[in-house]
Amino acid sequence: MAMLKDITLGQYYPADSVIHRLDPRVKVVVTLGFIVSLFVISTIPGYLLAALFLWLWIRLSRVPLRFMLRGMKSVFFLLFMTVVFNLFLTPGETLISWGKLVITKEGVRIASLMAIRLVFLILGSSVMTFTTTPTRLTDALESLMRPLTRLHVPVHEIAMMMSIALRFIPILMEETDKIMKAQMARGADFESGNIIKRAKNLIPLLVPLFISAFRRANDLAMAMEARCYHGSEGRTRMKPLVYARRDRAAYLLLLLYLVLSVVIGRDLLHLSSLFFPGGGV
Amino acid sequence: MLLRFDHVNCIYDPDASEPVHALTDVSLSVGGGEFVGLIGHTGSGKSTLVQHMNGLLRPTSGTVFADDTDIWSDRYDRKALRARVGLVFQYPEHQLFETDVLADVCFGPRNLGRSREDAERDAKEALSMVGIEEALFSQSPFDLSGGQKRRVAIAGVLAMHPEILILDEPTAGLDPRRREEILSLISELHETQHISIVLVSHSMEDVARYADRILVMDNGKVLYDDPPAAVFARHRELAAIGLRAPEAALLLSELSEAGLSGFDTYAVSAEDTAKEILQAMHSPQGVAADREGAV
Numbered sequence: 001m002a003m004l005k006d007i008t009l010g011q012y013y014p015a016d017s018v019i020h021r022l023d024p025r026v027k028v029v030v031t032l033g034f035i036v037s038l039f040v041i042s043t044i045p046g047y048l049l050a051a052l053f054l055w056l057w058i059r060l061s062r063v064p065l066r067f068m069l070r071g072m073k074s075v076f077f078l079l080f081m082t083v084v085f086n087l088f089l090t091p092g093e094t095l096i097s098w099g100k101l102v103i104t105k106e107g108v109r110i111a112s113l114m115a116i117r118l119v120f121l122i123l124g125s126s127v128m129t130f131t132t133t134p135t136r137l138t139d140a141l142e143s144l145m146r147p148l149t150r151l152h153v154p155v156h157e158i159a160m161m162m163s164i165a166l167r168f169i170p171i172l173m174e175e176t177d178k179i180m181k182a183q184m185a186r187g188a189d190f191e192s193g194n195i196i197k198r199a200k201n202l203i204p205l206l207v208p209l210f211i212s213a214f215r216r217a218n219d220l221a222m223a224m225e226a227r228c229y230h231g232s233e234g235r236t237r238m239k240p241l242v243y244a245r246r247d248r249a250a251y252l253l254l255l256l257y258l259v260l261s262v263v264i265g266r267d268l269l270h271l272s273s274l275f276f277p278g279g280g281v
Numbered sequence: 282m283l284l285r286f287d288h289v290n291c292i293y294d295p296d297a298s299e300p301v302h303a304l305t306d307v308s309l310s311v312g313g314g315e316f317v318g319l320i321g322h323t324g325s326g327k328s329t330l331v332q333h334m335n336g337l338l339r340p341t342s343g344t345v346f347a348d349d350t351d352i353w354s355d356r357y358d359r360k361a362l363r364a365r366v367g368l369v370f371q372y373p374e375h376q377l378f379e380t381d382v383l384a385d386v387c388f389g390p391r392n393l394g395r396s397r398e399d400a401e402r403d404a405k406e407a408l409s410m411v412g413i414e415e416a417l418f419s420q421s422p423f424d425l426s427g428g429q430k431r432r433v434a435i436a437g438v439l440a441m442h443p444e445i446l447i448l449d450e451p452t453a454g455l456d457p458r459r460r461e462e463i464l465s466l467i468s469e470l471h472e473t474q475h476i477s478i479v480l481v482s483h484s485m486e487d488v489a490r491y492a493d494r495i496l497v498m499d500n501g502k503v504l505y506d507d508p509p510a511a512v513f514a515r516h517r518e519l520a521a522i523g524l525r526a527p528e529a530a531l532l533l534s535e536l537s538e539a540g541l542s543g544f545d546t547y548a549v550s551a552e553d554t555a556k557e558i559l560q561a562m563h564s565p566q567g568v569a570a571d572r573e574g575a576v
Contacts (some may be wrong), residue, residue, distance in 0.1 A: 178375075179375065182375075182376040183466075186363075186388055187363055203378065208375055208376050211423075246425075254480065
């Protein structure tokens with residue numbers, strides 16, 4: 001179905017690029033670093049720097065920008081609401097007003113700031129998911145969270161659950177598509193009617209979908225047991241994660257970017273406002 | 282009714298790094314009381330093709346006509362089309378959802394706007410056609426055996442009174458006996474209800490026995506569109522695309538290569554093959570004359 005195909009966010013995009021080959025841990029750390037930087041930066045040169053970093057990050061990944069923007073469609077509503085709320089509900093110096101609706105100077109500033117941050121955040125993190133297979137991603141998370149095992153956090157089990165859940169998304173989507181088509185072949189209608197009718201019309205889709213999800217879960221559990229899966233203890237990896245030179249280079253680049261973003265990205269005069277919201281601005 | 286494909290192309294995901302050409306320039310027609318076999322190995326585009334037949338997929342380019350009306354023209358009622366062109370998906374038992382068998386089979390006719398009584402009448406009729414006894418009508422479809430579930434699912438499509446019935450691998454995952462049951466059920470529907478059949482399969486044997494015409498697909502293209510005998514005569518080309526002609530056809534062609542002449546190498550069923558061989562061994566000239574008479 002067209003509507004299911006539009007969800008490109010979080011999908012893997014197969015290609016051969018430097019970013020695809022990077023160690024998944026590096027990609028997770030770079031993504032986190034980039035997100036943090038977006039909330040540290042507050043000046044225009046800072047955003048230009050972030051844009052430059054993002055541009056490089058996307059270009060090197062060789063994922064077509066058009067493909068990435070298609071994934072943005074699904075978050076457009078969220079973005080739109082954020083902008084509207086910030087635009088109208090921020091108190092401050094009046095810029096334009098129609099009756100009770102007031103756009104303030106601060107509103108414009110914060111709304112555009114939020115919009116830029118959100119767009120950058122989504123694009124930046126989607127590069128990670130576009131270039132990393134879910135398995136590699138969970139491997140990375142497991143490896144990065146390893147220290148938590150000392151606190152008796154079941155890191156391996158969490159990672160395994162995550163990778164299974166991720167692995168099943170495309171399968172369930174395909175299954176949804178198939179069942180939807182099968183029911184449409186029997187005259188089912190998923191597109192018209194009011195919201196209650198539509199919800200009711202979903203029953204012929206959801207019941208078979210749940211049954212098949214349980215069937216698959218059961219089969220998978222059996223298959224894992226048949227291959228003697230018993231959790232993390234003594235488990236080795238087929239492809240252990242090892243840092244290569246390009247990974248160290250990437251870390252270095254990230255560090256450089258973070259330092260720069262604090263230096264030019266922070267309006268040092270207003271730094272105090274971060275800690276004492278009453279004053280400044 | 283007659284379905285006609287005119288230069289139909291289908292490309293999945295044109296924006297992806299590797300767009301998939303699922304169908305390439307397909308022109309054909311099906312329906313009109315025929316029994317058509319559609320074969321091709323996994324991924325050859327069979328399922329994509331049949332989903333274009335009832336308007337579940339829209340061609341990227343080209344046109345699908347139902348009785349000379351473009352099914353993607355504005356205001357064409359595709360829901361009504363789906364009732365006339367019944368499509369039974371692979372593993373159709375996975376789409377069962379209702380609390381009892383009868384209600385599940387009623388789903389199709391009810392969606393077409395038929396009244397409860399009419400829908401139940403249609404459902405009962407369809408269930409008796411597929412050989413489900415009345416005692417099972419009030420049972421949960423999930424308590425039935427695999428073969429029964431599949432027959433109930435087929436009844437779910439039959440209850441809409443399709444003029445063309447398309448079955449995508451209807452025997453997949455069934456044991457030989459259930460296979461036989463489903464295939465003879467389909468052939469019975471064709472003969473007694475005069476429903477046009479499109480049987481999708483990768484088993485030549487299944488298709489060979491019943492089809493009047495065989496479509497062979499490979500890599501999104503329709504390679505052959507001929508009567509079974511003519512298709513099986515090309516067993517070498519078929520082998521090249523990963524399909525195996527029925528044993529009978531292979532045996533005859535090997536015998537003819539070994540020097541035993543005088544029979545029709547295109548025979549399809551086991552019985553016909555045995556007859557051909559016996560006749561060829563006893564009076565080669567007689568068979569040769571027969572064949573000329575028949576062709």
